[in-house]
Amino acid sequence: MDGSYLIGGQRRTSAQTFQGIEAATGQALPGDFAVTTPEDLALACTLAEQAFDHFRETAPETRATFLETIATALEKRSEAIVARAMLESGLPQGRLNGELGRTTGQLRLFASVVREGDWAGVVIDKALPERAPLPRPDLRSRQIPVGPVAVFGASNFPLAFSVAGGDTASALAAGCPVVVKAHPAHPGTSLLVGQAIAEAVEQCSLPSGTFSLIQEPGYAMGSALVAHPAIKAVGFTGSRSGGLALMAVAAARAEPIPVYAEMSSINPVVLLPAALAARAPELGRAYVASLSLFAGQFCTNPGILIAQTGPDLDRFLAAACEALNAVPPQVMLTPGIASAYDRGIASLTENEGVQVLAAGADGTATCGGARLLVTDGNDFLADPSLTHEVFGPSSLIVRVRDTAQIAQILESLQGQLTATLHLDEADYPLAASLLPILERKAGRILANGWPTGVEVSRSMVHGGPFPATSDPRTTSVGAMAIHRFLRPVCYQAIPDAILPPALKASNPQNLPRREFD
């Protein structure tokens, strides 16, 4: 495999190289990947800055076609991309085929969003020259892109949250050039995907700096990317420590910039009494299916489940334990993530307030063994360490003494991506009393479902208060993600002849507008 990185569409190499690692064996895969040099990183940022003014004023139709061209270029390479991603991530073919479909679907969704034009947010206050005591000038505003964006690919979604994933799609849709820092867990997949984007840039005759891909197994290039003055915003999915480190770099710049980091979440699931009584065994099996899906490597993994002690919970636990005992060890994304999972489980099992309820077969250096743990409401409330995310196929059940303690537990939690209630009609009054707490805590509230598997749609919110994300006002999945890479500008009394097309009286781009007399 050609181990170059991509700077403004050009393949570049350097003297220093690294190799991809096969997730299943922990062994190096054939092929050397060049580590991006500081000079090439700076060139990528400069080219992105130079591309910005042209790219941001491309007509919506041009950007929509560009996003669709990327999707087609990915489909053309789908076999190679999926084959390489299987080796590098250990994820199975069916999952990666689905993830590729989600990635191309996401690009096409943003193409529709760009064509529809609501994102441009055009608002016009017409001039009121006769107004007394003071006339009002013509005022018109629109959203413009923030500038070049740095995107950090995530290890756990090597396609949908990586080089051509949601952050890249939404930034390009907004009109921001993108420099991606590839995740070193899948350098070959990243390069194949990057080549598809670079091909689309060329096919659509866009400036070469519209997209670059840098590679490095380490922190230096990622930090330098965030620190580069040309970069105006950052998209990140990964660990809390990584997100916090990049937020610190962004805040220390001469010009601080926003970092949209999706980090840790334990996604509480609450079983309300009537639902638990009605279908305890089914819920137990579905819970284990969700927590162990693809080795539990989802930021939406149901990390804690809260339910009231009693015979119904016992029936739930019996079914959940039976299901969990049968979960085989699964290959994890990297040996580092497998050992972090082991450490997380060790710290829980050493905790006096926690017992292991069920265990699949033990893991290995590359595989995670499933675990189900249990604690009581009082122990949970007394020990904040029990709220830490353990990334992998495990979950902690919190047995509460009464329904009042459910509210207490939920109040004690930090920000979450999701919160789930399992409920029947008899549970509605209790559920309604919990809803305001969940709204304060989470970006998405579910009833009678499981949080893993996010729909990419218009209304989706994949976000939430810290530490789920660094900025609760936005989403990293779905059409609304475009807004994180836009900012408003108001034009006061600017002559029509020099207004941008989006604001001209003739509305040549046919954008939706809100006009006020």
Ligand SMILES: NC(=O)C1=CN([C@@H]2O[C@H](COP(=O)(O)OP(=O)(O)OC[C@H]3O[C@@H](n4cnc5c(N)ncnc54)[C@H](OP(=O)(O)O)[C@@H]3O)[C@@H](O)[C@H]2O)C=CC1
């Ligand atoms: N909540 C979620 O969605 C996810 C959480 N995780 C958690 O993260 C752990 C590690 O997984 P991983 O995917 O490697 O996530 P990381 O956060 O460690 O890495 C993500 C990316 O950020 C870079 N990075 C991390 N820390 C820094 C830093 N201090 N300065 C500059 N760049 C940095 C990494 O660089 P490089 O790797 O090149 O060193 C990588 O490119 C998992 O065990 C899990 O706990 C992981 C995936 C998703």
Ligand SMILES: O=C(O)CCC(=O)C(=O)O
């Ligand atoms: O559950 C999903 O589909 C998305 C999860 C996610 O965003 C993540 O694990 O990083």
